[in-house]
Amino acid sequence: MKNLDVSLYNCFGIAKLSHKFCFERSKVNLIYAPNGTMKTSFAKTFDLISKKDPKNLPLDRVYRARETKFKILVDESEINPDNIFVINSDDENFDGSDKISAFLASKELKKTYDDIYKNLNTEKNNFVKKLKAISKSTDCEKEILNTFVEISEDSFFEILLKLKDTLKDDFRKFNFKYNDVFDSKGKVLSFLEKNKETLNLYISSYKDVISKSNFFKENSGNIFGTYQANEILKSISDNSFFNAGHTFVLGDNTIVNDSGILKDLVSSEIDKILKDKDLKNAFDKVDKIISSNVELRAFHNVIQKDNLLLLDLENYQDFKKEVWISFLSQIKIDTELLVNLYEEKKLELEKIISEAKKESLLWTEIINTFNSRFFVPFKVSLINKEDVILKKQTANLAFLYTDRGDDPVEQDRSSLLSVLSKGEQRAYFILQFLFELESRKANADVNLLILDDISDSFDYKNKFAIIEYIKDINLLDNFRTIILTHNFDFYRTLASRFNLHRNVVYMAVKNEEKEITLKSGNDLRDVFSSLIKNFEKPIYFISLIAFVRNLVQYSDPKGCDDFTNLTNCLHLKKESLTITSNEVFNIFSNKLFYLKGKTIDFGEEKIIDLIFKYSDSIAGSENINEIFIENKIVLAIATRLKAEYFIISKIKEKGITLELDEVWNQTRYLCDQYKINYPTCSSLYILDKVNLMTPENIHINAFMYEPLIDMSVKHLVDLYVDISKICNPFDIRGLYT
Structure with missing residues (x-):
């Protein structure tokens, strides 16, 4: 980038600006512009060009009928918007922490990590398809994570590893769609919590009926009910139990020696339960509330088919876990195969993660430099280093606030910003831009940086920190910089420190028509x-x-x-x-x-x-x-x-x-x-x-x-x-x- 031709017409507060910036003798061009002249309009124009949003382009915000034109040429060719980066330390929405993963020390390490997870994710996706066919859940992986996660680091694989030993060959099956009972919006849970009294009446009525049964019983909180009876019927359905000479002796000393007799007896007892007047009345009350809520229609259909599910829903979260274990038990072999593969790769992954922690030298250097250069009441550290490298996660920055010699207190972003002065806040936002700058170093193209009054509100110590950062940028071959400032002392200091040639040091002049001229300001140094x-x-x-x-x-x-x-x-x-x-x-x-x-x-x-x-x-x-x-x-x-x-x-x-x-x-x-x-x-x-x-x-x-x-x-x-x-x-x- 030898020359940058800028032509702006009716771009925010700039009626006209036509200027050629030369970067042959210097990588930095410096503009002194008093407040209200052109700084914000100039920077905003370049910022919008860089964002390439056709619905948000430069314009005259007051007189919108005025025609707006803008042309930015690099060596007579139109500039690539991706190569424009505007740094405005007033921009509180800019977050450069997602760029940290871009500057890794070892690409090979990440490739090995990615290859392992590619294999694991392929097998996981096949597994999830089978699980979805059973559960009918809209998002099996997310639901399992929400149900079983104990710590934030738990992954889908780690949860399956923990559940592996709880899976059964003999398990209770559920025929409803998972989201009909455990809906993502929490409507069913909300219904259960709002109608506890009505549900407790139903459960109490059920227990009362059980207590009168000759077959079903409740003892010390444990119920031998319909589910348990049906499980027994399944196990003796071929009569082999009785053919071996075994018999059942019931509580009233009735002897049962045939599966058909037992089945009839159980059916009769279940029929008595379901026809019980008090239990039926209790269910009707629940049913009436459910049926009046359109959002619970699917749940209503499930309960209509199996009234006794209401008993399970007394402990909603525990029942949710039971349902998932049932679904997973239906594909127990597939679950074990996936878990075994993960265990096989886990040791290798742990070694890679250990190496990844060592590969944080670059961003550690950035953060340490920031901590040493800026005089602010907080220190910055990066918490999730390995996740940033390996999982492409956004960097989790920690801020330790210190005051009057007391122990540092960790603050999140919003809490920190609420107690900082304007200048200290600007220092925080400068840190975000540093990560973006670092990520652009790997870009083969030349980047155009527009620095918009970045020293404003800083005291002198921190202004010099900014100057040091600009000096660092100036040493790089793939950056060209236009600095705008209204602070004349900062302007003079930059011109002197960088020994800038008079052809790249300007003062902005605006006439009554808001036409901007950049005139040489070399004598003012x-x-x-x-x-x-x-x-x-x-x-x-x-x-x-x-x-x-x-x-x-x-x-x-x-x-x-x-x-x-x-x-x-x-x-x-x-x-x-x-x-x-x-x-x-x-x-x-x-x-x-x-x-x-x-x-x-x-x-x-x-x-x-x-x-x-x-x-x-x-x-x-x-x-x-x-x-x-x-x-x-x-x-x-x-x-x-x-x-x-x-x-x-x-x-x-x-x-x-x-x-x-x-x-x-x-x-x-x-x-x-x-x-x-x-x-x-x-x-x-x-x-x-x-x-x-x-x-x-x-x-x-x-x-x-x-x-x-x-x-x-x-x-x-x-x-x-x-x-x-x-x-x-x-x-x-x-x-x-």
């Missing part, structure tokens, strides 16, 4: 060095005043004449009218070694005249360079001076004398005085804007003029024009005569 080197140009010279004034302030905190004189260049006082440019330059020369022995051509010109001369020139220019910070500094200084002139002249009209020598923030003080004396004046609106837009702009601050850089030069021009209008006539020297 070292603002003050640029100002000093261009001191011979009046606009740069004026811009140095605030910088040198602060140097004097820091080097001589007790105050001195140099500080006072430079302050008089920024605030309007009587002395401001007489200071020459040479006097200012002499102060510069004493503080800046580079200027020793240098001269300027405009030294005799009064500094205040120089300021207004060039501010008028900038304001009157048709093509103002949006990027040049010196234009903004000059406009800000001139605007404040004119605002102070306007206020002082108006206060003077009221005959009020202002003592300004001991005032710290002169512009603010003057505005307050004006509000007191002219509380309803329409000019207050303009003066408030002066206070809002100019103070920070002409002082060094922690972000190196960031407030001024963020501000459009057009806004400053408009403000300067507005303040100039209310200062008409402008007679600054007449103010002190």
Whole structure:
């Protein structure tokens, strides 16, 4: 990827952007874009292109009738959407943990594992087909897991292994469809739980009938009932028991020596039970409730065929297990064959899993690097390493939260995010993107990364962690990166750390039509060095005043004449009218070694005249360079001076004398005085804007003029024009005569 041609029309907040990014000299292109310019719209456009959803494409969300166009070309060919990856640390829905399985140390290990499970799964699928034919269950495997699983690690094979010894040759058969009684929605269970009293009445009636029978009995909670009797009849149906000389002696001393006689006796007793009036009434009550529920129609049919199943359903979960053991017993040989195959392969699988745990070096390194680089109150670990490798499961990340030296507390994702600050949350989301990045390293194609304000809300320690990650990416051959940021300090730091060429460092400018232009921002990497080197140009010279004034302030905190004189260049006082440019330059020369022995051509010109001369020139220019910070500094200084002139002249009209020598923030003080004396004046609106837009702009601050850089030069021009209008006539020297 040498060149990336981007053409966007009406894509979210971007009306038009046409730009060619060059990656021949650098794998990174850097864009400084003040909030509201283009960052989110640019990143969102690329993100939607990457997702390839025809129903969710870039557009103008407000004016939907506007035609949207977008074309992204890589070396004159359309970009592959799969090769676009947008990193936005505000995206709380992104989860990169599913990508961890993509970077394995040994593909051979996984192939061996897959081959074993392929064989096991083939046999399992054949087995499940037979089980389904018996049970009529819609999902045998899932139902068995839900019924018998004791720990989350239990697999279908492990459960069959545990059940193997419970299977019988002689077992009770069930002729109903499994889901007619054990439905997936739990309607039958819900019915049983809601109607316990009615069901208990039926069970009580049954036990009462049994107690009166000459044949059936209940003793210590154990019932010899219809099922047990039928099992006996099956075993003696061929009369071989009696032919061998054996007999049955019943409880009333009746002797039975023929299977036919016993069968008639049992049938007679069962008939008595089913015709019992109390039992029948109890069943009718149950039946009435079931039949009134359409969702229980299948269950109703089962109970109609065999009323006594209600007895089994008293213990629903136990009965469910009994039913499955019955089904499995019907294919006992098949079950044993599958279990034996699994036992044979289990030892081999355990060896592979043991090896798999050793193969987590790469993601362990990713997590350890994250833990060491980011200053956050939690540590990350990966729990299910072998499952991620071998079963393609999503990584299960554990988060240990620590605070004030107490023992770490494990938190899940939602709990952790609820207690983290915004910056700490962003660190968590950055981790998710790291997994995605790692998975893309194996991609032979070149990936285009769009980093959208990823340092926002981070403190300085964590901003440097982000920079280290970007440096790591920059070392890779198959990544090209476009970084967007509104943080000017982060922008300057990146440009410096990466030694980026001026052709790949941009500042975004948006006109009134929302058309975006990316202009070279190379000089802004070292603002003050640029100002000093261009001191011979009046606009740069004026811009140095605030910088040198602060140097004097820091080097001589007790105050001195140099500080006072430079302050008089920024605030309007009587002395401001007489200071020459040479006097200012002499102060510069004493503080800046580079200027020793240098001269300027405009030294005799009064500094205040120089300021207004060039501010008028900038304001009157048709093509103002949006990027040049010196234009903004000059406009800000001139605007404040004119605002102070306007206020002082108006206060003077009221005959009020202002003592300004001991005032710290002169512009603010003057505005307050004006509000007191002219509380309803329409000019207050303009003066408030002066206070809002100019103070920070002409002082060094922690972000190196960031407030001024963020501000459009057009806004400053408009403000300067507005303040100039209310200062008409402008007679600054007449103010002190």
